[in-house]
Amino acid sequence: MKEFIEKIENSIKEIDSIHTSNLRNIFQDALKEIKNHHKIDNYIGDFPTFIEPVYLGDSVKIGDDVLLGPNVYIGNNCELGDYVELSNTIILDNVKLGNNFTLENCLVKTDSSLNFDILKEKNCLLIGQAESKENLKKISF
Amino acid sequence: MSDKEEREIGRIQELESTNLAREEIRDLVIETKKKVERDNDILAERINKEFVKNNIKSFDIVGSIGAGKTALLEKICEQISSKHRTLVICGDITTRVDADRIEKHNVETVQINTGRECALNAYHINQIIKNKDLFNYDVIFVENVGNLICPSEFILGTDKRITVVSITEGEWVIEKHPMLFKMSDIAIINKIDLLERLGTDIDKMISNAKNYNPKIEVITTSAKTGENINKLIEIMGL
Numbered sequence: 001m002k003e004f005i006e007k008i009e010n011s012i013k014e015i016d017s018i019h020t021s022n023l024r025n026i027f028q029d030a031l032k033e034i035k036n037h038h039k040i041d042n043y044i045g046d047f048p049t050f051i052e053p054v055y056l057g058d059s060v061k062i063g064d065d066v067l068l069g070p071n072v073y074i075g076n077n078c079e080l081g082d083y084v085e086l087s088n089t090i091i092l093d094n095v096k097l098g099n100n101f102t103l104e105n106c107l108v109k110t111d112s113s114l115n116f117d118i119l120k121e122k123n124c125l126l127i128g129q130a131e132s133k134e135n136l137k138k139i140s141f
Numbered sequence: 142m143s144d145k146e147e148r149e150i151g152r153i154q155e156l157e158s159t160n161l162a163r164e165e166i167r168d169l170v171i172e173t174k175k176k177v178e179r180d181n182d183i184l185a186e187r188i189n190k191e192f193v194k195n196n197i198k199s200f201d202i203v204g205s206i207g208a209g210k211t212a213l214l215e216k217i218c219e220q221i222s223s224k225h226r227t228l229v230i231c232g233d234i235t236t237r238v239d240a241d242r243i244e245k246h247n248v249e250t251v252q253i254n255t256g257r258e259c260a261l262n263a264y265h266i267n268q269i270i271k272n273k274d275l276f277n278y279d280v281i282f283v284e285n286v287g288n289l290i291c292p293s294e295f296i297l298g299t300d301k302r303i304t305v306v307s308i309t310e311g312e313w314v315i316e317k318h319p320m321l322f323k324m325s326d327i328a329i330i331n332k333i334d335l336l337e338r339l340g341t342d343i344d345k346m347i348s349n350a351k352n353y354n355p356k357i358e359v360i361t362t363s364a365k366t367g368e369n370i371n372k373l374i375e376i377m378g379l
Contacts, residue, residue: 040254047256051268052237070251070272087268 001037001055001073004030009092012109012125020141023125027107027141031071031088045080051087063099075110081117107141181295184263188270188298195275198225198378199283201297203321204305205314206287209331211239212364213305213373214284218246220370221379225279230269232261232286239284260291263298280379293320301377307332308341315349322353327360327376334363 007026012018038053045062051069060074063082068074072086075093080086083100091097092110099117108114109127116132123140130136162170192199204210211231218227227248231240232255240250253265261283283299285292289306296302304325306314309332315322322328328350330343347359358376362369 047235049256049258049265050252050254051265052252052254070269088272 001030001033004033005073005075005090005092008090008107009110012107012127015127015137015139018125018139018141020139023107024141027090030073030090034071034073057093178294181263184267185296185298188263188266189300191270191275192281192298192300195278197275197278197281199281199299199301200377201283201285201292201299201302202305203285203289203292203302203325204287204329205289205307205310208287208305208307208310209362209364210284210287210305211242213329213331213362213370214243214282215246216364216367216370217282217374217377217379218243218248220374221280222247225379226277227280227282228273228278229282229284230261230266231284232265234259234286243284255286258291259286259288260295261285261297262295266297289314289318289321293318293324296324301326303327303329303377305329305331306346308335308339308343308346312342312345315346315353319353322350322357325354325357327358327373329373330359330361331364333361333368334366 008030011023011026034055035053037055039055040050042058043056043060043062046064048062048066048068053071054069055073057074057076057078059077061079063080063084065083066080067085069087071088073090075091075095077094078091079096081097081099081101084097085102088105089103089107091108094111095108096113096115098114098119102120105123106121107125109125112127113129114126114136115130119133121138125139125141127137128135202210202214214229218229221227229243229248229250230253231243231250232253233239234256235254237252240252244250251269253261255261266283283297302325304321306328308330315328330346333343336343343361350357350359360369360373360376362373
């Protein structure tokens with residue numbers, strides 16, 4: 001799984017020069033790989049619903065009434081708010097998501113902090129230290 | 142609606158009782174509950190159309206923890222996996238124990254861990270099938286979360302619902318759970334290999350099931366010895 005995640009990280013290092021079609025292919029390959037790494041045994045939180053495959057990194061905090069899967073990867077030290085629903089989505093390391101997020105086919109860049117409530121997105125890369133939806137950088141792919 | 146109210150409504154829905162709602166939010170709770178049930182039914186209908194379009198036979202298997210749902214599925218899959226491409230969706234609060242057992246019989250499995258929810262719903266099933274090419278399957282089983290109460294609230298879009306009870310649960314188990322038997326197509330009374338020792342009144346169980354639902358097919362089985370498994374597969378049309 002690590003090499004798939006590294007490929008994604010490299011492809012989004014320079015935000016201004018992201019090749020979206022290339023990113024889409026790398027992202028899809030990584031999603032397919034999650035099924036070989038299903039791991040949900042180590043998280044802090046209140047019994048979310050998991051539809052396999054789901055990969056949880058170390059020290060992941062999960063809020064109340066959360067649904068994860070299928071095909072979800074969450075990196076190390078991430079924090080998900082209450083009522084979060086993720087499917088076909090990759091969250092890289094050190095990401096914080098607010099309450100009531102619904103993400104499908106999304107990628108959230110390392111160290112992003114989405115400190116607000118209610119977001120519904122599909123097929124995009126999300127980046128930023130955002131206190132509101134308006135401050136969030138979004139690149140469709 | 143404030144965040145606090147939203148949470149409160151969420152909790153009440155989980156408990157499935159409007160009696161707990163404060164007077165000020167009672168109407169809202171009832172309306173929301175109705176909408177959730179309606180949305181589940183609409184989604185289940187859509188799922189069933191997809192199954193029918195792809196010529197898939199589908200079954201929702203319901204029963205208490207320890208009734209023998211997984212053991213029966215193991216026996217069924219063992220018999221049919223060479224002729225039917227089979228997907229088994231397993232619902233449990235936690236663990237992958239059932240999926241691991243069933244997977245040994247050459248079928249594909251997907252485990253759903255519901256955490257705190259006591260039944261699968263159509264949304265869970267939809268999340269799985271929208272990520273699958275249904276053309277690759279002939280049969281889909283859903284093994285629901287183990288209990289005889291919550292699953293009656295949510296249809297999943299399968300062709301048939303099968304309720305499994307075992308004689309170790311006592312001869313009143315069907316009489317005490319009318320809703321599920323009214324909504325089921327097949328009732329399985331399992332663990333009949335223990336009949337001599339337990340002396341359970343199976344005729345009473347059959348008659349209770351038929352009273353609640355005259356159209357229900359009732360079959361006695363033993364997943365342990367394999368008794369009547371072939372007959373069950375025949376009734377299921379596989």
